[in-house]
Structure formats: structure tokens, C-alpha cells
Amino acid sequence: MAALIAPSILSADFANLERDLNAISTADYAHVDVMDNHFVPNLTLGLPVFERLAQVSPVPIDAHLMIEDPDRWAPAYAEAGAASVTFHAEAAAAPVRLARELRRLGARAGLALRPATPVEPFLDLLAEVDMILVMTVEPGFGGQSFIEGTLPKIRRAREAVSASGLDVWIQVDGGVSRSTIERAADAGANVFVAGSAVYGAESVPGEIEALRALADAAHAH
Numbered sequence: 001m002a003a004l005i006a007p008s009i010l011s012a013d014f015a016n017l018e019r020d021l022n023a024i025s026t027a028d029y030a031h032v033d034v035m036d037n038h039f040v041p042n043l044t045l046g047l048p049v050f051e052r053l054a055q056v057s058p059v060p061i062d063a064h065l066m067i068e069d070p071d072r073w074a075p076a077y078a079e080a081g082a083a084s085v086t087f088h089a090e091a092a093a094a095p096v097r098l099a100r101e102l103r104r105l106g107a108r109a110g111l112a113l114r115p116a117t118p119v120e121p122f123l124d125l126l127a128e129v130d131m132i133l134v135m136t137v138e139p140g141f142g143g144q145s146f147i148e149g150t151l152p153k154i155r156r157a158r159e160a161v162s163a164s165g166l167d168v169w170i171q172v173d174g175g176v177s178r179s180t181i182e183r184a185a186d187a188g189a190n191v192f193v194a195g196s197a198v199y200g201a202e203s204v205p206g207e208i209e210a211l212r213a214l215a216d217a218a219h220a221h
């Protein structure tokens with residue numbers, strides 16, 4: 001299980017997004033946080049900006065939609081060229097219908113869970129999604145500290161995926177850094193979002209490589 005690193009441009013310079021996307025060209029994905037000021041108390045960017053990011057990004061885009069009514073809005077992000085579109089379970093009215101629509105449009109379908117949202121109701125539906133995002137902070141802001149209490153949920157999700165025989169990815173997002181990534185990897189995560197850790201580092205490519213090496217080493221144990 002090779003670790004995939006997806007730096008979050010939430011911690012990039014919003015006046016220099018193209019430059020800061022090019023800075024993460026050695027990453028596996030660029031993680032783009034879409035926030036609507038309703039599902040979370042913060043506002044980032046919407047479809048017009050996203051469409052341009054998808055055109056200029058050197059790596060595939062992993063969209064994380066922290067928005068109300070993803071049933072209505074998420075498909076447009078797949079149409080805009082996102083490789084992966086993740087919506088929140090707490091916000092979707094019909095998550096399976098939406099996941100099927102995202103796949104039909106050619107994107108990977110991701111289902112995100114806030115820290116207090118249990119994974120169990122979704123374990124019978126693993127065949128319908130390509131990724132489960134276990135939020136390791138409350139969504140809304142970068143730079144928060146990793147919630148250790150989410151580790152058992154990551155572990156239960158990984159156990160269920162392994163038992164199913166399906167290739168469902170498990171992503172962690174929030175507070176991921178050199179000091180937390182090994183525990184998340186050991187619990188079973190294989191896709192790692194990191195915003196402040198990557199963009200706040202002295203060397204952005206160096207940090208991507210260091211995070212990847214730590215996660216790969218944890219998986220090898």
C-alpha cells in the first residue's frame with residue numbers, strides 16, 4: 001500500500017495559487033478545500049476558481065467539498081476535471097446516488113466523515129465509493145491539532161475495507177504532520193492531506209518526501 005500525499009492548498013498563498021500548485025508537483029494530488037460558509041464557518045473558493053485550478057495544476061485534483069447540498073453542486077466539480085470529488089456524509093441527502101453520479105462523470109467518489117460521525121452506517125456501502133475521508137480535525141480551518149480519538153475509526157474503516165476485498169482508499173485530513181502521520185498510517189490510512197505542514201515547511205518538496213517516507217515506513221511495519 002503506497003502512501004499518497006495530497007497537500008492542501010488551503011495553506012497556500014491565495015494570491016499565487018498557480019505558483020503554489022507548481023510547488024507541489026511531486027505530490028500525488030492537490031487537495032482543494034471548497035467551503036461555503038454554511039456547512040463550515042469559512043469561505044474559500046467555488047467553481048469558477050476551481051475550474052482554473054484544474055486547468056493549471058501539475059497534479060490531479062482531489063476536491064474536498066465542505067458545502068451544503070452536495071447532491072446539487074458536487075457533479076460540477078467532476079465535470080470541471082477533478083480526479084476525485086469528496087462530499088460530506090452529514091450534508092448529502094442521497095450519498096449513494098451522488099457517488100454513482102460522480103463515478104459516471106469520471107471522478108473517484110469520496111465520502112467524508114466529521115470526527116463525531118460514525119463510519120459504521122456506511123460499511124455496507126463500501127462498493128459504492130472509492131474513498132472514505134476520516135476527518136482528523138473539525139472541518140473548516142487549517143492549522144488545527146490532530147484529534148487522536150479518530151484513530152480507532154480509521155482502524156475500523158481499514159478492517160472493513162480489507163474484509164470486503166475492495167480497493168477503497170482511506171484518507172485523513174487535518175493536523176497531519178511528521179509527528180502524526182505514522183499513527184494515521186499505522187491505523188490504516190493511505191491518503192494523507194497536509195496543509196500547514198507542507199506549505200509551512202522550509203522545503204515544500206522535502207516535506208512531501210519526508211511525509212511519504214514516514215507513511216511508507218509505518219505501512220511496512
Ligand SMILES: O=C(CO)[C@H](O)[C@H](O)COP(=O)(O)O
Nearest residue numbers: 139140142143174175195196
Ligand atoms: O479540510 C481541511 C480543513 O477543513 C484542510 O484540508 C485541512 O485542515 C488541512 O490543513 P492542515 O493540514 O493545516 O490541518
Ligand SMILES: [Fe+2]
Nearest residue numbers: 008033064173
Ligand atoms: Fe480538506
